[in-house]
Structures are given as structure tokens and as C-alpha cells.
Amino acid sequence: MRADARKNHDHLLAVAGAAVTEQGVDVSLRDIARRAGVGLATLLRHFPTREALLDALLRTSFAELTAKADELETSSSPENALVSWLRDCVGWTTEYRGVTVLMAAAIEDTDSALHASCVTLRAAGARLLARAQAAGAARTDIDGADLFALIAMLAWSGDQPSLAPRADHLFEIVADAILTSSSGH
Template identity: 70%
Template sequence: MRADARKNRDHLLAVARVAVAEQGADASLRDIARRADVALPTLYRHFPTREALLDALLREGFDALADRAAALEASDPPEGALVAWLRDCVALAREYRGVTELMAAAIADPDSALHTSCVTMRAAGTRLLTRAQDGGAARADLDGAELFALVAALAWLGDHGSFVPFADHLFTVITDAVLTGGADRGAEEERH
């Protein structure tokens, strides 16, 4: 890619990141092009669909989550690694309002531009879950797809204003349900 084309693409992504954070995954592509001071065909030349634009925005975060999972796996106890990664994953999904629905659809659609990124992220979480299960720290009756669904549900809470005040507490409730020693740990955390 030519340097000027790369610069335009990076600028479009920076503008889109702000617009999607403000307006959600349904942010107007026309508005993004206007804010970036480019013609709409320029936006479409770089990102032919909304999903392609969202994939470019999310891929960096999803790749970082996969790297974070590997680092946590190498350095943290299984229970702590899983909870830390889940917290980071939910935070990323909450960053862009409305993206949880797209992630859920993309994971099941191999033709989706977001599919590979979502599968990579789910695989990273699955490895952490399996490690915690192998160590007896997490429920054995949960799989990576269900863990991904829990992330989506927790992120969804952050997309809905009336539920935001409950989001942190419910994150603890859910992680306590996933972890085998969770109820005792959650009660201990709330006492402090």
C-alpha cells in the first residue's frame, strides 16, 4: 500500500474509532467520511462494507486480547488469568456500543469479515478456560462458546444505560459462577 493510501486508511480508522465509540456500531459511514474530510467513495475504497470497517477497528483489540491471553497463561494462576482476560474482553466489547450483536452473528458466519477475529478471540478464552478447568478452578460443564456468550451478555449490559450500574457486580456474580471457589471468593471480596 502506498504511503498516502496508508495515511488515509489510518486517518479513516482514527475518525471511525471516535464515531463508533460515540454512536455505536451503526454510526453513519457518510458521517465518518465527512468527519475524515474524504469523499464517501474513498471510505468505500478502503472499507467496502460496514463490517469491513468494524473488522479493522476490532481486529487490533481482538489480537491484543489473544496476546494478553497468552501472557496471562504464562504468568498468572489459572483462575486469575481467566478473570483478568474476561474483564479485558468485556471492556473491549463495551468500547463500541452495539458490537456484541455483530460479534455473535460473525462467530457463526465464516463469510463474515469479523469471523476470523472473533474465532481467534474465542479460542484464546477457551484456552484460559480449559487451563482453569484442568486445574480444578473452573466449572467443567462450560465450554468456549458458552464463555463467549457470557462475554457478550456482560458487554450487552454496558450497552444499556439502565443496567450499567449493575455491570461490575454482575461481572463478579458471573465469574463466581464460572469459578469453582467463586461463591466464597465473591463474598470475601464484598466484605472488603
Template identity: 80%
Template sequence: MRADAKRNRDHLLAVAGTTITEQGIDVSMRDIARRADVGLATLLRHFPTREALLEALLHTSFDELTAKATALEASEAAESALVSWVRDCVAWTTEYRGVTVLMAAAIEDPESALHAACVTLRAAGARLLARAQATGTARSDIDGDDLFALISMLAWTGDQPALAPRAPRLFDIVASAILASAGRSQGRGVHDEQ
């Protein structure tokens, strides 16, 4: 890719990221093009669909979360690695309002531009979960699909203005439900234990 084409693409991604953060994933491609001070045809030449734009925008974040899972596997206790990674995933998915709906659909649609990245992300979480299950610190009756669904659910909750204030408490409740150590004292959340 030529340097000027890369600059233009990077500019479009930066503007799209800011716009989606502010307005959510339902913002029109026309609005993104207008904010980037380019014509719609220019935006569509780089990103022919909204999913293609989102895949390009989210690619780096997916890679970072996958790499973080690998790093946590090597450096953290199984329980804390799992909880830390899930917390980071939830925080990241709430950055782009509405992206959890797309991710949930994309994981089931091999034709989606986001499918491969979502599958890779789910696999990273499944490895952390399996590691915690092997050490007896996570419930054995859930799998990577369940974990991905729980992350999506928590992120969706954080996207809802009326529910967002409850999101940290709900995260603690869900994290405690994932973990096998049922003897945790009530009223003491995962945040308190780290």
C-alpha cells in the same frame, strides 16, 4: 501500500473509532466519511462494507486480547488469568457500543469479515477456561462457546444505559458462577479477591 494511502487509511480508522465510540456501530458510513472530511466513495474504496471497516478497526484489539490470553497463561494462576481476561474482554467490547451483536453474529457466519478474528478470540478464552478447569478452579460444564456468550451478555449489559451501573456487580456474579470454588462467601465479589 504507499505511505500516503496508509496515512489516509489510518486517518479513516481513527475517525471511525472515535465516531463508533460516541455513536455506536449503527452510525452511517456517510457520517464517518463526513467527519473524516472525505467523500463516501473514498471511505468505501478503503472499506467497502461496514464489517470490513469494523474488522480493520478491531483487528488490533483482537490481536491484543489474544496475546494477553497467551501472556496470562504463562504468568498468572489459572483462576485469576481467566477472570482478568474476561474482564478485559468485557471492558473492550463496551468501548464500541453495539459491537457485541456483530461479534455474536459473526462467530456463526464464516463469510463475515469478523469471523476469523472472533473465532481466534473465542479459542483464546477457551484455552484459559480449559486451563482453569484442569486445575479445578472453573466449572467443568461450560465450554468456550458458553464463555464467549457470557462475555457478549456482560458487554451487552454494559451497553445499556439503564443497566450499565449494575454491570460491575453482574460481572462479579457471572465470574463467581464460572469458577468452581462454590465456597466463596456471599457478598464478597471477584473484585474483592484480587
């Protein structure tokens, strides 16, 4: 990509990130283009669909969460690694309102631009869960798909104004339910 095209691409992503943070994933593409000082056609040349834009926006975060799982896998106890990563994932999902709905749909839709990133993220969590299960620290009747669903559920509850004050408490309850022994995390 040419330097000027890369600069425009990065500018559009920065503006889109701010817009999605403020208004959620359903923000108008026209509004993003207007904020970026370009026409809608220019935005669509870079990102032909909303999902393509969101995939580009979220890919870095997904990669960071996946790398965090890799790091925790070798630097923390299985139980602490799982809970720490789960907390990071839930915390990240609150940055972009509505992203969990898209992620839950994309994980099942192989044609979705977000599918591969979601599958990679789910696999990272599944590895941490399997490690904790092998160590006897986590229930064996859940899998990576369940963990991914729990992240979505916890993120959704944190996104609800009436439930947001209870989000940390609910996280602790769910984490304790996943673990086979309470660790006071």
C-alpha cells in the same frame, strides 16, 4: 500500500474509531466519510463494507486481547488468568456500543469479515477456560462458546443505561458462577 494511501487508511480508521465510540457500530458510513473529509466512495475504496471497516478497526483490539490471554496463560494462576481476561474482554466491548451483537453474529457466519478475528478471540478464551478447568478452578460444563456468549451478555448489560450501575456486580456474580471456588477477585 503507498505511504499516502497508508496515511489515508489510518486517518479513516482513527475517525471511524471516534465515530463508533460516540454513536455505536451503526454509525452512518456517510457520516464517517464526512468527518474524515473524504467522499463516501473514498471510504468504500478502503473499506468496501461496514464489516470490513469494523474488522480493520477491531483487529488490533482482538489481537491485543489474544496476546493478553497468551501472557496470562503463563504469568497468572489459571483462575486469575481467566477472570482477568474475561474482565478485560467485557471492558473492551463497552468501548464500541453494539459490537457484541456483531461479534455474536460473526462467530457463526464464515462469510463475515469479523469471523476469523472472533474465532481467534473465542479460542484464546477457551484455552484459558480449559486451563482453569484442568486445574479444577472452573466448571467443566461450559466451553469457549459459552464463555464468548457470557462476554456478550455482560457487555450488553453494561451497555444498558438502567443496568450499567450494576455491571461490576453482575460481572462478579457470573465470574463466581464460572469458578468452582470463590477467590475474592
